[in-house]
Amino acid sequence: MSVWDDLDLLLDSPSSLTVASSARGTVKDKANFKVEEDVSALRKAIEGIGTTEKTLVEVLTQRSNAQRQLIAQAYEKKTGRKLVDDLEGDTHGDFEDLLVALVTPPALFDCREVINAIKGAGTTECTLTEIFSSRSNRQIKALSEAYLAETGKAMIHDLKSEVSGEYGEALLILAEGKRDESTNVDTAKAKAEAKALYEAGEKKWGTDEQKFIDILCHRSVPQLRQTLVEYKNISKKTLQESIESEMSGNLETLLVAVVKCVKNAPAYLAERLFKSMKVSFAKWLTESTYCLVAPCPFCAQQTVVLITAGVERNVGPLFYAQHWLKCVNWP
Template sequence: MAARERGTIKAKANFNVSEDVAALRKAMEGIGTTEKTLIDILTHRSSSQKQAISKAYEETTNRILVNDLKGDTQGNFENLLVALARPPAVNDAKWLIKAMKGTGTDNSILIEILASRTNKQIKELSAAYAEETKKTLIQNLKTEVSGDFGKAILLLAEGARDESTNVNADKAREDAKALYHAGEKKLGTDESKFIEILCKRSIPHLRQTILEYKNISGKTLQKSIEKEMSGNLEELLVDIVKCVMSTPAYFAEKVYKSMKGAGTDETTLTRVMVSRGEIDMLDIRAEFKKLYQNSLFKEISSDVSGNYGDCLNVICGGED
């Protein structure tokens, strides 16, 4: 199935851009804001439709839609609406900029975005990043990351993963053997071999390699990485393995962790729900139910409330 068909945010049939612009203006003008209208429009239009709305909004009002949303809403709800109104590549670029801002780097955001995006998405976010910062993503990453982790992140940021869909079982077995000899079978670990294979090979090839690895070593590749590596490199390579096996399951786990325990990590929750809403939210919901015996809709309802919670539940798209 095409990825877009697995999303909950879809294009609106009989889309009328001027009607939407008028409705948004009305919802934000005067005293008070009609939040329901903002939620309804921004969660029931495809990304390209929302870009058409933004363009027409600016032409009609001489104002920028995202700025008006910021001025009219606040907190997590504001962040959620703004992200829904922006193009996906701009969101990814903004999240990466924020992750690298100030002292220290939020490596977990770099890992999540670069481990889970396709070459096309990485090329698009790189272009958006350059437009926002006047520097290339690679240039900025070089000043933020180093060592083996840096090498792996830079490889992913090139967006040059092999995209062939043909799987050669012999080559996958060779790679599985190479990984086994670079880790479990060796005193010390040859990290560069793990980086080269996991950051460059195609997703179908890696799936087969992971199966072959289990046959050869008797344990999962993830377990071996966790034993052999540590820190950011371990987190990155484990996340690549998880995304190779099932991107929806990877994001179901992310969403679960953002709501687990005391307090909610709204930043992660917003990022995942918005970035996957148009792609594979239906699959994330199914994986969530399978992994945690509870529906994502119920989990969101019990964890967040108000307009923010209402909007997330619309993106979630229903009870399972």
């Protein structure tokens, strides 16, 4: 059974959309952390003849995000140079992207990915979908603040000019970061809304996408989890299956991502990670680097164990995920 179909433990499971970001991860604050020693090691690795990649990996992947920010501050104070600039000057390609991501605050990293997704001709919807379906209200608020500081403009304003239709409407609701955060569950309401979703999709000719958008983009995670259970009781299909059969295009992709993140956000990111490693080389060059690099700074702090478990359970062979985690020296 796919992790997406198993609703048995859903109601009692914590969610990374509601649990504090550092509460469930494997990358904790390093014990006996000595920032000056790390700065010295990084300086030696970067300033010597040739860059010692092993040292960069060992230091930057085995410290928490908060500790990496302290390292970056101490590095600049000691050398007069920004650590990110030295990493960009001494490393190359995807390895450079990964190291730069690791020393970038998560909100700023997301901010720059949103900027890259909407600038120029065309919009990279897959990046926007992944970010806004998988981030909590707190993370989206931090992202919005980083975007304003980086560009001088409101993120919502820029998004409005780049996305349209029902996909754009749903994305903008998520990008406001105002999902209900109540932990209370109204079972009667869940049953009523499950019925409303069934009647808006499976039961009628054509689909009332507005009903799906309103419920999936506004309700709290615990409430939606109860609704998913009630929906399957009514339809005998999961809500994800109904969306996949009733909708298409970017809206389908976004709403399926929302449902998956409500169920298990780490498993959703694990699936994205796995698929990014299976694409053709040509596609890898155009869009998959984000999928491989992005989960590292965002999820190493909070959900690496759950991502690994999600890959193993959801997509079968763990080889691809294990190989990637080994390459970046994730614990």
